[in-house]
Amino acid sequence: MEDLLIKVDQNTIGPLSLKKLEKLVKQGTFSPLDLVWDGNKDRWIPAQNLAELQPLFASSNGHNGAYQNKIYAVASGKGGVGKTVTTASLGVGLASIGSEVILVDADFGGANLHTCMGILKPEYNFDDFYNNSRKPLTEFILDTPVKNLRMISGTSGSMSLANPKYHQKQRLIRGLKKLQADHIIMDLGAGSDYNVIDLFLLADEHILVVSTEPAAILEAFGFIRVCLLRALKRAFKEHKQVVEIIEAEESNRPGRVRITIDKLLDKISEAAPEARFKAVSLMNAFEPKIILNKVRRKENVNEGRAIQHAIWDLLSLRSDYLGYISYDPNVSRAVKNFKPFLVFEQKTPASQDILALIQVKILGKKGIKELFAKRKWQKKLSNISIIYPDAQPSKDAPICSDVCFYWGNCEYQNEGHPCPVRHLESILSN
Ligand SMILES: Nc1ncnc2c1ncn2[C@@H]1O[C@H](COP(=O)(O)OP(=O)(O)OP(=O)(O)O)[C@@H](O)[C@H]1O
Ligand SMILES: [Mg+2]
Structure with missing residues (x-):
């Protein structure tokens, strides 16, 4: 050649x-x-x-080398709704059908995806990447016990990256885009600060995990609204008058919608008639995907549709309801055992739900042929489950207890177990 x-x-x-x-x-x-x-x-x-x-x-596992390189960002607005457990099991499901998958713990304030995967002391994390600006991201990727599934661990405790600059976030996304993988799934932190929003917007696919509590639904809606305003503001950053209109709307309390986005667009076009077309094309390209988690009753399933309608009616945005995951005590058991729930137990409701969601919505397969393929798939998963090593927490792992700084606000107090949520070594030792 x-x-x-x-x-x-x-x-x-x-x-x-x-x-x-x-x-x-x-x-x-x-x-x-x-x-x-x-x-x-x-x-x-x-x-x-x-x-x-x-x-x-081409990789050693026989992948043909034509990678999809799709970056998914998983966010929520409210904390504790199940972003991390969903990310881990999505990764396991996709890797088990032969896709190359890389999970990325981009929760810079409270990284815990590695514990969810059974890696209690990651060899590298984001701190190492940012402190070694000359080294490519590939050097910081860790293997996981699942074939084709690798991960980049978040910062563990130091929190030095809690506030990355916009160009650092862009550099991260550029680096991720270059990785040899089909699906790159980023687990983001809770809340709607700019760090979370920017990474959410920079990804190719935007997944919103929502649990069925009213607060989570409200915060999820508020999150999408803030994302949209941020995206519009960045698109019109050269246009002072338009930015002022958007900022006036942004200053409303999160979740409190004073005017619909349609009316906001009217105001923007009054100030700059040519801006409307640009804003509408930006909005057409932004189509968040919704996963409803911790569903306890069948009738709750429709809450996913309700969020979809609210996003359409008030924000004029299309969204895609990927499906729901049942409330399932095995998910918490899996977390305590440092395993993704899809590895821990395959025949339970949460695992069956996520398999259906991956099969129908992410892979787009619905036919009878696929039903047989699903059986094979489940067999593969149970084989993974057999060889997945049991992780034992080290003696110095942070133990969840009432001395924790966050105890009063923590929704998943897990007393006596290594903290599955945050790495609070520095706080606990004070
Ligand atoms: N489908 C479910 N059924 C039962 N419990 C669940 C389910 N999904 C999540 N949980 C519980 O919620 C806890 C929090 O989940 P997870 O850590 O994934 O939330 P998160 O959104 O990533 O939180 P954070 O905002 O702090 O990053 C889990 O440890 C588990 O106990
Ligand atoms: Mg999380």
Whole structure:
């Protein structure tokens, strides 16, 4: 094969030999989505589209190297609704059908995805990535006990990254986009501060986990509204008058809608008639996906639809209801055993629900053929479950107790067990 010209982050490099390209792939500098010059077609094309280059990206598990590189962000507004447990089991489900999956703990204030995966002392975490700005993200990826499923652990205790700058968040997303994976699933922190919102908006798919309590529903709606206003504000940052209109709306209490987005658009177009079209195209491209969690009764299932309607009526945004996950005590048991619930037990309601959700909504498979495929899939999962190692907490693991700073506000007090929620070493030791 002739030497190739490549384009990485807008820089043209080369011509390079296949050997040199291979080195760049190993370093994580050149990804399947980066461009190569196709002399026959006289244009730039993604590297993964060139059959000769696919072996460069192929992994040892037989993946063909054409990765989807889709980034999902999982957020909620309210804390404790089940983002982390859902992220972990989504990852297990997708990896078990042969997709390459990377989970990313982007809850910078209270990372705990690693404990959920049974990794009690992660070798690397985000702190290491940000403190080593020259090293690519690939160097900080950890293996998990599940084949095809890897993870990037969050900061553990130091919280030095609790406030990353916008360019750091962009750098993170650019780095994630280059990873050799089909699904990259980011578990975000609770609340609607700019860190969470920016990462949510920068992802390709925006998943909102909502539990059935009224406060969680209200906060989920408020979260989407704040995200939309933030996205509009960033899009019109050069237009002072439009920004002022959006800021006036932003200053309303979260969840309290003074005017609908339709009316806001009217106001924006009065100030800048050309802005409406741009705002509407931005809104058409933003379609959050809803997962309703901890569903105790069948009639609660419709609450997912109710949120969908509210988002449409008041924010003029389309959303997609991916499905629900039942309230299931096995989820808490799985957390206490440091396992994703889909690994802990496959035949329980929560596991069955998430399998259906992955199968129908994420993979888009509904037919009878798929029903048989599902049996095979379950068998694979139970095999994973058999070999998944039992994790034993180390003696110095933070034990959940009433000396914890958050005890009064914690919804999942778990006294006597290693804290499944937050790493509070520094606070507990004071
Ligand atoms: N479907 C469910 N059925 C029963 N319990 C659940 C379910 N989903 C979550 N839980 C419980 O809720 C707890 C919190 O879940 P999780 O840590 O995933 O929430 P979170 O949204 O990530 O929280 P945070 O906002 O603090 O990051 C779990 O430890 C588990 O005990
Ligand atoms: Mg969490």
